[in-house]
Amino acid sequence: MDLFxxxxxxxxxxxxxxxxxxxxxxxxxxxxxxxxxxxxxxVVKAQVRVGGRGKAGGIKLADxxxxxxxxxxxxxxxxxxxxxxxxLWVECSSDIAKEYYVSFxxxxxxxxxxxxxxxxxxxxxxEVAVSNPDAIFKISIDPTIGLDAATAQKWVADAGIDEGARxxxxxxxxxxxxxxVEGDCDLAEINPLxxxxxxxxxxxxAKVTLDVNASYRHPEWEVWSATDTEDEREAMAKERxxxxxxxxxxxxxxxxxxxxxxSTLDVVNQVGGTAANFLDIGGxxxxxxxxxxxxxxxxxxxxxxxxxxxxxxxxxxxxxxxGVIEALRRVDIxxxxxxxxxxxxxxxxxxxxxxxxxxxxxxxPTMLDGARRAVAMANAREEGN
Amino acid sequence: xxxxxxxxxxxxxxxxxxxxxxxxxxxxxxxxxxIVGGTSPKKAGTDVEGIPVFANxxxxxxxxxxxxxxxxxxxxxxxxxxxxxxxxxxxxxxCITEGIPAHDEARCYNILKKDFPSTRLLGPxxxxxxxxxxxxxxxxxxxxxxxxxxxxxxxxxxxxxxxALHELSQQGVGQTTCVGIGGDPVPGTNFIDCLEAFEADPExxxxxxxxxxxxxxxxxAAEYIKAHMTKPVVSYVAGVTAPPGKKMGxxxxxxxxxxxxxxxxxxxxADAGVHIALNPTEAGEKMVAIVKSL
Numbered sequence: 296m297d298l299f300x301x302x303x304x305x306x307x308x309x310x311x312x313x314x315x316x317x318x319x320x321x322x323x324x325x326x327x328x329x330x331x332x333x334x335x336x337x338v339v340k341a342q343v344r345v346g347g348r349g350k351a352g353g354i355k356l357a358d359x360x361x362x363x364x365x366x367x368x369x370x371x372x373x374x375x376x377x378x379x380x381x382x383l384w385v386e387c388s389s390d391i392a393k394e395y396y397v398s399f400x401x402x403x404x405x406x407x408x409x410x411x412x413x414x415x416x417x418x419x420x421x422e423v424a425v426s427n428p429d430a431i432f433k434i435s436i437d438p439t440i441g442l443d444a445a446t447a448q449k450w451v452a453d454a455g456i457d458e459g460a461r462x463x464x465x466x467x468x469x470x471x472x473x474x475x476v477e478g479d480c481d482l483a484e485i486n487p488l489x490x491x492x493x494x495x496x497x498x499x500x501a502k503v504t505l506d507v508n509a510s511y512r513h514p515e516w517e518v519w520s521a522t523d524t525e526d527e528r529e530a531m532a533k534e535r536x537x538x539x540x541x542x543x544x545x546x547x548x549x550x551x552x553x554x555x556x557x558s559t560l561d562v563v564n565q566v567g568g569t570a571a572n573f574l575d576i577g578g579x580x581x582x583x584x585x586x587x588x589x590x591x592x593x594x595x596x597x598x599x600x601x602x603x604x605x606x607x608x609x610x611x612x613x614x615x616x617x618g619v620i621e622a623l624r625r626v627d628i629x630x631x632x633x634x635x636x637x638x639x640x641x642x643x644x645x646x647x648x649x650x651x652x653x654x655x656x657x658x659x660p661t662m663l664d665g666a667r668r669a670v671a672m673a674n675a676r677e678e679g680n
Numbered sequence: 681x682x683x684x685x686x687x688x689x690x691x692x693x694x695x696x697x698x699x700x701x702x703x704x705x706x707x708x709x710x711x712x713x714x715i716v717g718g719t720s721p722k723k724a725g726t727d728v729e730g731i732p733v734f735a736n737x738x739x740x741x742x743x744x745x746x747x748x749x750x751x752x753x754x755x756x757x758x759x760x761x762x763x764x765x766x767x768x769x770x771x772x773x774x775c776i777t778e779g780i781p782a783h784d785e786a787r788c789y790n791i792l793k794k795d796f797p798s799t800r801l802l803g804p805x806x807x808x809x810x811x812x813x814x815x816x817x818x819x820x821x822x823x824x825x826x827x828x829x830x831x832x833x834x835x836x837x838x839x840x841x842x843x844a845l846h847e848l849s850q851q852g853v854g855q856t857t858c859v860g861i862g863g864d865p866v867p868g869t870n871f872i873d874c875l876e877a878f879e880a881d882p883e884x885x886x887x888x889x890x891x892x893x894x895x896x897x898x899x900x901a902a903e904y905i906k907a908h909m910t911k912p913v914v915s916y917v918a919g920v921t922a923p924p925g926k927k928m929g930x931x932x933x934x935x936x937x938x939x940x941x942x943x944x945x946x947x948x949x950a951d952a953g954v955h956i957a958l959n960p961t962e963a964g965e966k967m968v969a970i971v972k973s974l
Contacts, residue, residue, distance in 0.1 A: 401782060401786060401865055401866070403865050403866070403895045403896070403897075403932075404895075404896055404900070406786060406789050406790065406793075406866050407786070407790065408786070421937060437790055438783065438786040438787045438790050439787055439790045439791055439794065476783055479781055479782075479783055481782060506781055506782045506783070506931075508755065508779045508780060508781045508782065508931060509781035509782075509783070511755070511756060512756075512781075538929050540923075540926050540928065542923065550839070551839055552837060552838050552839025552840070552929075553837060553839075553863060553892075553928055553929020553930045553933060554835075554836065554837020554838065554839050554840035554841075554863070554890070554892055554918050554929075554930070555837070555839035555840055555843060556928070556929060557837075557892060557893070557918040557919045557922060557928050557929070557933065558837075558840055558843075558916075558918040558919075558959065558960060560919075560921045560922065561918060561919065561920045561921050561942075561958070561959060562959045563921075564920065564921045565958055565959060570921065573922075573926075573928055573929070575929045578819075606839050606842050606843050606846070607821070607842075608807070608819060608820065608821050608838065608839060608842045609819050637843075637846060638821065638824065638842060638846070639821050639823075661961060662843070662959070662960065662961060663959065663961050
């Protein structure tokens, strides 16, 4: 789960990481109220989960209520790289002396934690990595040992963090590490980490990705999960407990298992079609799951045909077949459905479906045949429109 | 021959009294796997369809001489169960649990590496391992596999593993061992571990490797294949059409920046002389052709 900046800063604050005082706002009036409370000058910041907000005009300095009003009015509703701004974060402006970068993430190659620190913050770290790789100081941290104060102090010195800022920076970095580990983050990144002219080191931005597998031990995440999905289809799928990702094509996809679902997208693409979504119904799918899956796909107006690709392992194909039949009884599906059913109890499943097959519910023997049929149907209906 | 397990491997099931542990433990036993016991702290002394239940792994090992463990324990307790098995001297652990926090996995992996270097963990979040006709530890349905070799399979995805077995078995091509390494960011066993074992196994004549987006394990495997593999390898990488920044179901399947794309992985594998297939069916066809030409 990717957090918005304001959520990331709230999370940082729980771990004692210094951030600028500020508040959330969803309207112009709220933005003014926050600004009056914290005092001018303030920065009005668009809350979208995409980089390049500043360049897009989504971050503005305001010296008084009128300016807050103007900027908040302009930024709310603004489209930044396909993300519509619905929320603002208004915070005290900072007099920046230096901008640094720090992050913690998992080094998947070596299966240890990777810390990255640079005195060249404020720009995309990927750009620094290309233009000036020596400016990024990396350390590997053994998860069974952790990061201690001495290592953090040496790290900030090695990275060339300004002397006057080192002590505060090292202390902040230790807190960020604790947030990363105990806070179950996949990524905890501060860019920029600033040193102000009045000698304070704090996080000016927050990029945090939470590991949803750890949700069970973090009840405090619950308030953020509501804002996690921006795509209406994804929100609907999430309510129904489905693993769904919205895409832009015309063939709705239902498969069991993430790998098979991904592969189904690929095969649909190879035979000249485009997938409307990724949807993994997981193991042990029953009528309820299948009905929910068909419902979510049915609600997508771009869908022209639906390809159900099941390879039974734990999932029994006869159960899936019952699910499809039951789902069709419950939900009025607008698009034709192509079924490819293989694996555990496939013959029983096919037998169950035999009498239900018609022009809008067809069966194909293999994944490739199924994809071809679904794409042909989608294309025919597209042309018919 | 098979890799990692064989017909003599004695296995215990950790979590055998739970719904999934019971179902798969009994199913593995019925397949012919030597399931010699299970553990459950509260139900020690009972049995599950004839499989004796012990209080902990140490007792189970002392009583049965088990060397392998099948961990079917919910996420919150899974890494503790893995470490308990390692401490009791188990040297091959299969964990199918999905949804273990990444930090738990990272800690567990590094403890195993440091304190139990001879213990191999397969998974978590994997379908397990099957050596057709000999041993099946995990959730793969035994009837889609065909005994007798000569193909070894290694895969990151569960259902694509089944699909691969099915494509080969349908054509009458058998498997020596099929290993599902799992879709999490910190897998205990990786592609290279399996490729190395298949290369060393005289009965395995060719290897099918099924990858997916995310991480760089396929790229590393390509380097290994280029330098060390003499046997032909057919590969399929799922997720060519996956958009960057979206986790495609598996916690490990995410393209971040330009890292981890299917195309980059296929390019690296092709450069290592691997036969690249664009879908599972094509992978099956290419492998069948290779086996027939052997």
